[in-house]
Amino acid sequence: MRDEYRFTGLPLADIRPGTSVLVSGPTHDGARSLSMQMLAGGYDEGAIIVTTNKRASRMAEDCQRFGIDVRDDRTAILDCVGDDDPDVPARVLPVSGPSDLTGIGMRFSDVYREFKTTDIDRVRTGLCSVSTLLSFGDLRTVSRFTHTLVGRIDKVDGLGVFVVDPSGHDEQAINTLAQFCSGRIEVRDRDGRTELRTRGLADQPREWTPFDAFP
Template sequence: MIETGISELDKQLGGGIKKGSNIMMIGPPMSRKEVILNHIMYHGAAKNKNAVITVNTYETGAGILEWFRENKLILPLSRIGIVDCITRMIGVEADDDDNIKIANHPVDLTGIGIRISQFLEEYSMRKNVRKIQLCVNSLSALLLYSNIRIVYKFLHVYTRRIKAAGGLGIYVLESGIHDMQSIATLNHLFDGVMEIKSENGKNFIRVIGLSPKPTLWLEYEIDGAKVMIT
């Protein structure tokens, strides 16, 4: 099992998420789901000693690392890989380094895939790190620039690789902006859904599809980088 680091959620899941699982994280804007994703990333890398690869379409690679530093979360950089889809899109020149590989644009799925594969090869072949987490934030941006058929084919490759490696994949989708057919199509790739909702100014999270019954809705609050179940 792979722990998320949200103890109440892990307990309801029987100790965490089954290895080899691919999960859609879906929720509305302003629900701070990117902090939940970062929390799971940090727990995976720092506590579970996994290698974590994140594809980010909203924040530069440098910005992501700075967020962790500002929140005093010390990442094991030898096991952190960021595919940066923003820096060149906004007209900033940057070169790859050990932790950040630069893609041209969120529409460049071929380039993004090459960089994911480079990190996967580095961790599994050169560093002998077998436990891999892949985070994509977000599928909504990829769908904005590409059609559902192309995004599905892209994800099919990496969800299969995560499953074969016994890793964990988490793929973020904004709720309320995609048609139900597109969501249903993508659902075929995933083992479960981490569902987030906002009601009356409060945020709730649950997981469905990974156990016989959905977990309970758990109310959460965000304090800096902390995800607190209330």
């Protein structure tokens, strides 16, 4: 069995390969920060990040700030926004927009195949964010896409991190998305502290637990 995915500086236990989690919380309260920290892996791991609301150059800066080793041979950004900056250190693959779910899926498969040719077969995938996809498409379509991507991540023993802001969606929508993931991590800001708790993930904190959201 492959080694589990580990998280430096977070109150999270190791997670088995093939797991995808839904990170739920207002992005300004640390949900995005948590997801970026979860995508920071070891020297032998790759990262695929789908950015739906931030330019690739800004996303690359965020990756570096949160400890992701940004290099074009191990970090790919699927850019649904559009970025003409040629100096982004990651490999940037353009997607026509957040509504092009087929394009996102095809780009993911292309990048993973290329990673395999360079002996990178441990890949962390982040979707930032599902909320943007929902603003461009209906719940049924986005849920089907999420289900498909989760299945691909499971098949290749990867790690998936899907970010959603619950303030813009009803509880039914969040629960629908969560059912396709292995578990859910909720994030909140309370009395100046950023906290997380988990659902559906073994050996993880079930009570609100503080973490350092901003390095």
